Structure formats: structure tokens, C-alpha cells
Amino acid sequence: MPVSKRNSDQDSDEGLTNFARPGSPVRSYDGLCGNNIGSVLVTSPNMHVLYEPPLQECRVRLRKDWHFGRDDPLYYPQPFHRRAPHLSVIRLPSPNVDESKDPFAVAWTVPTASHFIPTSTSFCTELGSLQDPLLSQIGDLSDQMIQTLPTGYEGDLYLRTYSAQLVAIVLRLQVVAPMKDLFLRFRCAQRIALELDARIRWLAEYRAKFEDVKTKNPYLPGNSSIMGAFTDDLDVVESLYRSRIPVYYLRPFLRTPVRVENQVPFIKEYSDDPTDPTKSNKIRLHNGVVVDFSDATPSHRVVFTGLPRNPERYLMMAQYINSILEYPSYLGSERPRNSxxxxxxxxxxxxxxxxxxxxxxxxxxxxxxxxxxxxxxxxxxxxxxxxxxxxxxxxxxxxxxxxxxxxxxxxxxxxxxxxxxxxxxxxxxxxxxxxxxxxxxxxxxxxxxxxxxxxxxxxxxxxxxxxxxxxxxxxxxxxxxxxxxxxxxxxxxxxxxxxxxxxxxxxxxxxxxxxxxxxxxxxxxxxxxxxxxxxxxxxxxxxxxxxxxxxxxxxxxxxxxxxxxxxxxxxxxxxxxxxxxxxxxxxxxxxxxxxxxxxxxxxxxxxxxxxxxxxxxxxxxxxxxxxxxxxxxxxxxxxxxxxxxxxxxxxxxxxxxxxxxxxxxxx
Structure with missing residues (x-):
């Protein structure tokens, strides 16, 4: 696995596990594994792997494959936000998926030119449609998501919005369009389906456990099929731990007695170009799936610059996607709607x-x-x-x-x-x-x-x-x-x-x-x-x-x-x-x-x-x-x-x- 210990405190490698107690129950503030970046210690009480935490200023932009790289909750753990807790339970892409059995297989398909079927219009060769198997699969996934909506879902803002958006974007995939437009719509349909699925499962499976402060569960491993989250809040650590959501706890590295069972390297971006090892453009998730974080050519504009915990980051990402998909305004985008x-x-x-x-x-x-x-x-x-x-x-x-x-x-x-x-x-x-x-x-x-x-x-x-x-x-x-x-x-x-x-x-x-x-x-x-x-x-x-x-x-x-x-x-x-x-x-x-x-x-x-x-x-x-x-x-x-x-x-x-x-x- 292409990971690295670069920036970890090399002098403390042995001391990091001095307080390990193999075989004893692991509590939420303990580390089943851990490592540090400078003065920041990262531990996980329910996972055997660590993701490199987002400690620096973010410069968020859309990438070549129509996602936001490390800033994207679909492909990398993000800081936990109580206003959008379902982002921590987004499904991970499966490494060995059977498309005939798993309806979510289409949710991670990256479309290529082979998925685009040009129209027979001789005077305009740029228009086309999605290959039918792909179109049918995303349509079937959309139908499944709508059918699994709980009774009274209209009362939940996320469910109400996601479900309506998903139906609309899948229908717009029926309209012939240039390949770039169709692929962006398709990727947005995947994103909405995964976030809708996460919201449904958060409400049905995770919320009650997350909010149940009275129950003290024995050690339960984290659910390795979902994304998880970073946090520096011990209360959130306990709640995520109790819910079996993978959690990565950040705290000051002060050489204080912290139980860490194993020191592991961080999962982080790496280069697949042997001629340029500094060109980090890929990441291998903990389940073995490789995701391409390469930039588009030319690059998309930066939509957010700031610290990773700023909730405006997600808002600006959504607004940028919507601005590309949005219908044009006859009045112009700068004109107030109610002029x-x-x-x-x-x-x-x-x-x-x-x-x-x-x-x-x-x-x-x-x-x-x-x-x-x-x-x-x-x-x-x-x-x-x-x-x-x-x-x-x-x-x-x-x-x-x-x-x-x-x-x-x-x-x-x-x-x-x-x-x-x-x-x-x-x-x-x-x-x-x-x-x-x-x-x-x-x-x-x-x-x-x-x-x-x-x-x-x-x-x-x-x-x-x-x-x-x-x-x-x-x-x-x-x-x-x-x-x-x-x-x-x-x-x-x-x-x-x-x-x-x-x-x-x-x-x-x-x-x-x-x-x-x-x-x-x-x-x-x-x-x-x-x-x-x-x-x-x-x-x-x-x-x-x-x-x-x-x-x-x-x-x-x-x-x-x-x-x-x-x-x-x-x-x-x-x-x-x-x-x-x-x-x-x-x-x-x-x-x-x-x-x-x-x-x-x-x-x-x-x-x-x-x-x-x-x-x-x-x-x-x-x-x-x-x-x-x-x-x-x-x-x-x-x-x-x-x-x-x-x-x-x-x-x-x-x-x-x-x-x-x-x-x-x-x-």
C-alpha cells in the first residue's frame, strides 16, 4: 500500500505504543492504531488504518473524474458535522462488485468515451446519449432509492431535497447532450444517490445509537464498508464509536499516556508516475479501491479556500455543481429573481x-x-x-x-x-x-x-x-x-x-x-x-x-x-x-x-x-x-x-x- 510515515515524529516511534495493552477492551479515546503528524496525534479506536487528516488550508476544485478529491465525502473521510452527520456513513466503493447483483455498482462507475453514443445527426456530431446499460442501471438505482424512502420523509429536508433532485437529474439523462454535459449529470446522479442512501441509513440505523448517551457498549469494530469521519471532539468520538462509524480522533501530541496498540502509516495520496514521484494523484482506500484524484485539463476553478471544518466548504461545492447543471436565466444570473x-x-x-x-x-x-x-x-x-x-x-x-x-x-x-x-x-x-x-x-x-x-x-x-x-x-x-x-x-x-x-x-x-x-x-x-x-x-x-x-x-x-x-x-x-x-x-x-x-x-x-x-x-x-x-x-x-x-x-x-x-x- 503506497502510504508514508513522512512528517510523523520519528523520535517517538517506540514510545507511541508504550501504553499498549493487547487483548484488553479498547475505549473510544484509546487507539487501536495511531500515528502523529508533527504535534498532532491521530488515533482510531475502531479501525486498523488511518487516513491522513486535513490539517492545512483547503483549495477545493473539481477534478478530472468529476469529484473533489480529498475534499469529497464520497472518496475521503471528512471532519464530522452535526448538521450533515450522514456524510460519515457514505458507502465505500466495493473492490470486487458484481454489477448483476449489486445495484450500487453503477454508483462508482467512471464514464468513458465508450459509454457515449453519438446521435445520427450529420450536421451536429457532438450530441449523444448514455449507453443504455449504464442509463438503465442508474435509473434502477434511482427507483430503488425512491422506493426505500421512509414514511413521512417529506419532513426531513435532506430526504425531500435529495429524492426530488435524483428523480430530476436521472430524467435529464434522457435528453441528448454533449458528452461532457451527460457525464457531469451522470456523476451528479451518482452523488445524489449515495448521499440519499447515506441519509436513509443514518436515520434508520445510526442516529439512535449516536444519540444514546446512556448505553456503554463493549468494543465493536468500525463498519469498514462506510467512510467514517475525523473529529477533535471527544464527545463525537464516543458517539461515533458507539455507532460503529469509523472515527479518526485528532488531539495534541504531548507524549502523555495515550494507549495506542499499533503505529500504522497514513493512507494518503501517492504518485503513479515513476518519472515524477511528487505528483500525488491517486489514493488507495482501506478496502483496496484506487481513486484517481488527477486534475482536469484545464483545471476547474477553485470554489473554496479555507479550513476544512468550515461548513461553507460543502455549500460551495454543491453550489458549483448546481451552477453547471442549472438552467440558464433569461434575466441573467446577477439579476434578483424577484426583480x-x-x-x-x-x-x-x-x-x-x-x-x-x-x-x-x-x-x-x-x-x-x-x-x-x-x-x-x-x-x-x-x-x-x-x-x-x-x-x-x-x-x-x-x-x-x-x-x-x-x-x-x-x-x-x-x-x-x-x-x-x-x-x-x-x-x-x-x-x-x-x-x-x-x-x-x-x-x-x-x-x-x-x-x-x-x-x-x-x-x-x-x-x-x-x-x-x-x-x-x-x-x-x-x-x-x-x-x-x-x-x-x-x-x-x-x-x-x-x-x-x-x-x-x-x-x-x-x-x-x-x-x-x-x-x-x-x-x-x-x-x-x-x-x-x-x-x-x-x-x-x-x-x-x-x-x-x-x-x-x-x-x-x-x-x-x-x-x-x-x-x-x-x-x-x-x-x-x-x-x-x-x-x-x-x-x-x-x-x-x-x-x-x-x-x-x-x-x-x-x-x-x-x-x-x-x-x-x-x-x-x-x-x-x-x-x-x-x-x-x-x-x-x-x-x-x-x-x-x-x-x-x-x-x-x-x-x-x-x-x-x-x-x-x-x-
């Missing part, structure tokens, strides 16, 4: 300047009319508040349809509120069927299907929005053969092509637009004819997914403007994902009858509850329904959903000045 601009825009568009109501008596007056109604009758042609009638369009959900129709008499010709972009992050579904030109509709479907994976991945990289006209021009740039710059049509198409290239350049992908015209189109692994409209059933599926994604993006963006909860974005994303099946950028086409599309009102209740919980924290006037918790004796599910849908549609119109995207049913 003054959005609040001003919302209240300024009203015909009356109403403040937030906090009582049911005032709630009935809380709704506002954002625009003065047009004196003309309701315009039915190209009225975005009225669903288009077409055999290609999925059927409406009545409560959501009526919410939009309620606003159909407002003047749609007015410009958007100042400082607000009312565009769409994805092309609006209605655009595909209101064109009136079959050739144009064919081009829209064709180019959407060609660019679909790129544009959906784009949701994790940028929140730039475009108008219907911009989307139409970009997706019909190849309609016809007119591309000469001296003609009006050719100039417009060349401009659209240039605009499309600029949009692709806003992503980290290398998209070769010049190869787009020759690319085939597929839908759910079926190849379609590029020169014909899809069948009615296929078109409905395509438009349903597009409409659902736009609804999720619109609700998320509205929440970003109106959220007054003060929650961090990670917690807010968990709350948002409760409003649908999947994530905001992933729609499972095998579950099209779930979420708000569920026919059964009781089947929609959990999503209605999630939307109610989300809206309760919005700023501005609210209906009475949102001034109290969700009613427990509710029988009128349809009525509650209808009122929330109306509030969503009105709020979106007040902020963005256009019709909100709403959910539809496919069947």
Missing part, C-alpha cells in the same frame, strides 16, 4: 394599481385587467387566445382553454411591456397549422424535426426568445429555391439563414447549418418523408410535445419574474418539476396521459397541488384560493384547476403581453 422591473411591469400594466392582498375579503378584487379591451368584437382569425382548429392539433384541456379564451377580447396589437421579451424559447405549435400554406407547413415540420434535439438541448444553455415570425423564417429558410440576395425573397431567406446560424452559435455546439438541407428526419426512430406533411397522428404527437415544452418554459419564466419566496434556484426547480411529469426540458412521450393531460381529475390532483404551492409565493394580487393552503377536503378538483389556470393566463399576459402556452391532451 423590481418585473414587479413594476406587472402592476403598471393594470388598469388599477393594486397591492398584494393578504386577506380573503380583498382577494375577490385582486384580479386585474392588464390591457383595456378592444371596442371591436372578438377577433377569431389568428387570435392567439383561441386554440386553432385543425385535425393536426391535439385537443384542448377545457379549464386551460377557457382561461385563455377569457382574455380573447383584449387588444393584441399593443407592443409588449417595456424591457420584456415576449418571444418563445421554442417555436409555438400553433405556427405549424395557421400558416395556410401546405408547403410552408411541410418546411416547418421538416426543419423542426431536423433541429429538434439541438433546440431542446439549447434550453440548458440559453434562454434567448424569438418571435413567431423569427421562428417561422428560421424554420423555412430552405422553402423553395430562391436564395439570391438581389431578390426580396432571397434576401429574406438569406437573412433567416444567417439568423439561424447566429442562434446556433449561442450554444456550445458546432452546428453545420450548410449540411442541414440534406439531413433526414426522424420521429420516435421512424424515418419520415422530408417533402410531405406528417400523418395526422404523428403531427399531433410532434405538436403536443412542442406545446408541452413551451408551457413548461413559460411557467418557469413567469415564476422567475414573480417568485417572492427567496428560495434558491435549485429548490425552486424542484418545486417547478412537481407541476409536470419529467423535467422542464424533457417530456416522456410514453407518459402523455399524465400531468395536466390526465383525464381523471383526481389523477391531476398532485400537479394541481404543486401549481398551487408554486403560485402561493408569487408577488402581486392573488385570488382567495392562493391565500391559504391547498384545501384538504376538496371535491371540486376541476374548479380549483380552472381558477389556477385563469390566474396563470392572466399573470402571464400582465407580464409578457401575449397569450401563455398551455398544456394540451394528446388523446
Amino acid at each position: 423590481a422591473l418585473s414587479h413594476t411591469a406587472r402592476s403598471g400594466l393594470s388598469s388599477r394599481g393594486l397591492s398584494i392582498r393578504h386577506s380573503a375579503a380583498n382577494a375577490s378584487r385582486a384580479r386585474q385587467m392588464p390591457y383595456h379591451a378592444s371596442k371591436k368584437g372578438i377577433q377569431t382569425h389568428h387570435n392567439s387566445f383561441l386554440p386553432p382548429s385543425s385535425p393536426l392539433m391535439p385537443p384542448c384541456i377545457e379549464s386551460w382553454r377557457s382561461a385563455l379564451a377569457h382574455l380573447a377580447h383584449h387588444d393584441q396589437s399593443l407592443p409588449p411591456p417595456d424591457g420584456v421579451n415576449r418571444g418563445f424559447v421554442l417555436p409555438p405549435a400553433e405556427m405549424f397549422i395557421t400558416t395556410g400554406n401546405p408547403t410552408t407547413a411541410t418546411a416547418l415540420f421538416r426543419n423542426w424535426l431536423k433541429l429538434r434535439e439541438v433546440l431542446i438541448y439549447r434550453l440548458s444553455a440559453t434562454m434567448d426568445r424569438y418571435t413567431k415570425k423569427q421562428w417561422r423564417d428560421m424554420l423555412t429558410f430552405d422553402e423553395g429555391n430562391e436564395m439570391r440576395p438581389e431578390t426580396r425573397t432571397g434576401k429574406r431567406r438569406l437573412g433567416a439563414l444567417s439568423f439561424l446560424k447566429a442562434m446556433m452559435n449561442s450554444t456550445p455546439l458546432d452546428v453545420r447549418i450548410e449540411d442541414l438541407p440534406s439531413a433526414p428526419i426522424f420521429w420516435r426512430s421512424r424515418r419520415l418523408d422530408c417533402d410531405r406533411l406528417p400523418s395526422a397522428d404523428t403531427a399531433k404527437e410532434i405538436l403536443w410535445e412542442l406545446q408541452e415544452l413551451n408551457f413548461r418554459q413559460d411557467l418557469a419564466e413567469l415564476d422567475r419574474h414573480l417568485d417572492g419566496s427567496g428560495m434558491v434556484s435549485l429548490q425552486r426547480n424542484v418545486l417547478l418539476d412537481g407541476c409536470w411529469t419529467g423535467t422542464r426540458d424533457y417530456v416522456n412521450l410514453e407518459k402523455v396521459s399524465e400531468g395536466f393531460a390526465c383525464i381523471d381529475a383526481e389523477g391531476r390532483e398532485r400537479y394541481v397541488k404543486a401549481l398551487h404551492k408554486l403560485m402561493m409565493t408569487w408577488t402581486g394580487p392573488k385570488p382567495a384560493l392562493l391565500l391559504a393552503p391547498f384545501p384538504t377536503d376538496v371535491v371540486d378538483h376541476e374548479g380549483i384547476e380552472r381558477e389556477l389556470a385563469h390566474y396563470y393566463a392572466l399573470s402571464f399576459f400582465e407580464v409578457f403581453g401575449r397569450a401563455a402556452s398551455i398544456p394540451y391532451r394528446l388523446h
Whole structure:
């Protein structure tokens, strides 16, 4: 084992074990083994090995294999923290694991290029998916973790957060992405699964023993299959010892009578490069597993500098991971979530300047009319508040349809509120069927299907929005053969092509637009004819997914403007994902009858509850329904959903000045 006695007090080697009593019971403050680094003595009462303690200032950064090296509780013992005690019982990676029998085998797999399957997209070779066995294994582990959650787990912050994060990150592994993005998501899924497992086992197996100060157990060896912790607190030593959690006790080395049975070298980083023995980049854990601590090239930035016991260290590590995984902000990361601009825009568009109501008596007056109604009758042609009638369009959900129709008499010709972009992050579904030109509709479907994976991945990289006209021009740039710059049509198409290239350049992908015209189109692994409209059933599926994604993006963006909860974005994303099946950028086409599309009102209740919980924290006037918790004796599910849908549609119109995207049913 590549360990060393460097820095230990060589003059005291023999004296360190002078007080050994072989065969006698070992107490928590004794040392089954021990060693010192300068003036610090390290002992363990329940392990036969010692890890080198973190005594110096930490410079925490992400490593090549997407972990934090010695600062990572998944791969090295850390100082014990009472606020996160479960980190001490994280499982160690197993050296001889049978993947067919151990569901946790996937939790330590380091993905390589062989696990990445590129898509067949000829004009963008960077996108791909995880190899199916790996994807299935992490999905199975996630399912197992969720199934083992104890009753009432929602009351524990860690269990509530970990479980929601795990479900969301595993779902996001279904979205095609560049290899680097997929591998980071996969490693985060592993991390969350291991920490969730540790929290479940801490509560079920360890907490009671840790807190049971009355029981004095005889010597019990530490559980060598878990990570353990460092501490300089004798009370913590006793509690960890009693719980059979490996403990490494730090105290001053004063040559005082301390019982140490054996002096052992420290487990520490070593070099696997014979030409450079000072390059410490590997560690062999006490069970024989070797972990690579090598830096990434180029190195990730240092996210924390300070002493190892500072709890901010773990917080900064988590925040850095989350910042890489987080959805982009349309408002910019430096802008407050509940911005003054959005609040001003919302209240300024009203015909009356109403403040937030906090009582049911005032709630009935809380709704506002954002625009003065047009004196003309309701315009039915190209009225975005009225669903288009077409055999290609999925059927409406009545409560959501009526919410939009309620606003159909407002003047749609007015410009958007100042400082607000009312565009769409994805092309609006209605655009595909209101064109009136079959050739144009064919081009829209064709180019959407060609660019679909790129544009959906784009949701994790940028929140730039475009108008219907911009989307139409970009997706019909190849309609016809007119591309000469001296003609009006050719100039417009060349401009659209240039605009499309600029949009692709806003992503980290290398998209070769010049190869787009020759690319085939597929839908759910079926190849379609590029020169014909899809069948009615296929078109409905395509438009349903597009409409659902736009609804999720619109609700998320509205929440970003109106959220007054003060929650961090990670917690807010968990709350948002409760409003649908999947994530905001992933729609499972095998579950099209779930979420708000569920026919059964009781089947929609959990999503209605999630939307109610989300809206309760919005700023501005609210209906009475949102001034109290969700009613427990509710029988009128349809009525509650209808009122929330109306509030969503009105709020979106007040902020963005256009019709909100709403959910539809496919069947």
C-alpha cells in the first residue's frame, strides 16, 4: 500500500505504543492504531488504518473524474458535522462488485468515451446519449432509492431535497447532450444517490445509537464498508464509536499516556508516475479501491479556500455543481429573481394599481385587467387566445382553454411591456397549422424535426426568445429555391439563414447549418418523408410535445419574474418539476396521459397541488384560493384547476403581453 510515515515524529516511534495493552477492551479515546503528524496525534479506536487528516488550508476544485478529491465525502473521510452527520456513513466503493447483483455498482462507475453514443445527426456530431446499460442501471438505482424512502420523509429536508433532485437529474439523462454535459449529470446522479442512501441509513440505523448517551457498549469494530469521519471532539468520538462509524480522533501530541496498540502509516495520496514521484494523484482506500484524484485539463476553478471544518466548504461545492447543471436565466444570473422591473411591469400594466392582498375579503378584487379591451368584437382569425382548429392539433384541456379564451377580447396589437421579451424559447405549435400554406407547413415540420434535439438541448444553455415570425423564417429558410440576395425573397431567406446560424452559435455546439438541407428526419426512430406533411397522428404527437415544452418554459419564466419566496434556484426547480411529469426540458412521450393531460381529475390532483404551492409565493394580487393552503377536503378538483389556470393566463399576459402556452391532451 503506497502510504508514508513522512512528517510523523520519528523520535517517538517506540514510545507511541508504550501504553499498549493487547487483548484488553479498547475505549473510544484509546487507539487501536495511531500515528502523529508533527504535534498532532491521530488515533482510531475502531479501525486498523488511518487516513491522513486535513490539517492545512483547503483549495477545493473539481477534478478530472468529476469529484473533489480529498475534499469529497464520497472518496475521503471528512471532519464530522452535526448538521450533515450522514456524510460519515457514505458507502465505500466495493473492490470486487458484481454489477448483476449489486445495484450500487453503477454508483462508482467512471464514464468513458465508450459509454457515449453519438446521435445520427450529420450536421451536429457532438450530441449523444448514455449507453443504455449504464442509463438503465442508474435509473434502477434511482427507483430503488425512491422506493426505500421512509414514511413521512417529506419532513426531513435532506430526504425531500435529495429524492426530488435524483428523480430530476436521472430524467435529464434522457435528453441528448454533449458528452461532457451527460457525464457531469451522470456523476451528479451518482452523488445524489449515495448521499440519499447515506441519509436513509443514518436515520434508520445510526442516529439512535449516536444519540444514546446512556448505553456503554463493549468494543465493536468500525463498519469498514462506510467512510467514517475525523473529529477533535471527544464527545463525537464516543458517539461515533458507539455507532460503529469509523472515527479518526485528532488531539495534541504531548507524549502523555495515550494507549495506542499499533503505529500504522497514513493512507494518503501517492504518485503513479515513476518519472515524477511528487505528483500525488491517486489514493488507495482501506478496502483496496484506487481513486484517481488527477486534475482536469484545464483545471476547474477553485470554489473554496479555507479550513476544512468550515461548513461553507460543502455549500460551495454543491453550489458549483448546481451552477453547471442549472438552467440558464433569461434575466441573467446577477439579476434578483424577484426583480423590481418585473414587479413594476406587472402592476403598471393594470388598469388599477393594486397591492398584494393578504386577506380573503380583498382577494375577490385582486384580479386585474392588464390591457383595456378592444371596442371591436372578438377577433377569431389568428387570435392567439383561441386554440386553432385543425385535425393536426391535439385537443384542448377545457379549464386551460377557457382561461385563455377569457382574455380573447383584449387588444393584441399593443407592443409588449417595456424591457420584456415576449418571444418563445421554442417555436409555438400553433405556427405549424395557421400558416395556410401546405408547403410552408411541410418546411416547418421538416426543419423542426431536423433541429429538434439541438433546440431542446439549447434550453440548458440559453434562454434567448424569438418571435413567431423569427421562428417561422428560421424554420423555412430552405422553402423553395430562391436564395439570391438581389431578390426580396432571397434576401429574406438569406437573412433567416444567417439568423439561424447566429442562434446556433449561442450554444456550445458546432452546428453545420450548410449540411442541414440534406439531413433526414426522424420521429420516435421512424424515418419520415422530408417533402410531405406528417400523418395526422404523428403531427399531433410532434405538436403536443412542442406545446408541452413551451408551457413548461413559460411557467418557469413567469415564476422567475414573480417568485417572492427567496428560495434558491435549485429548490425552486424542484418545486417547478412537481407541476409536470419529467423535467422542464424533457417530456416522456410514453407518459402523455399524465400531468395536466390526465383525464381523471383526481389523477391531476398532485400537479394541481404543486401549481398551487408554486403560485402561493408569487408577488402581486392573488385570488382567495392562493391565500391559504391547498384545501384538504376538496371535491371540486376541476374548479380549483380552472381558477389556477385563469390566474396563470392572466399573470402571464400582465407580464409578457401575449397569450401563455398551455398544456394540451394528446388523446
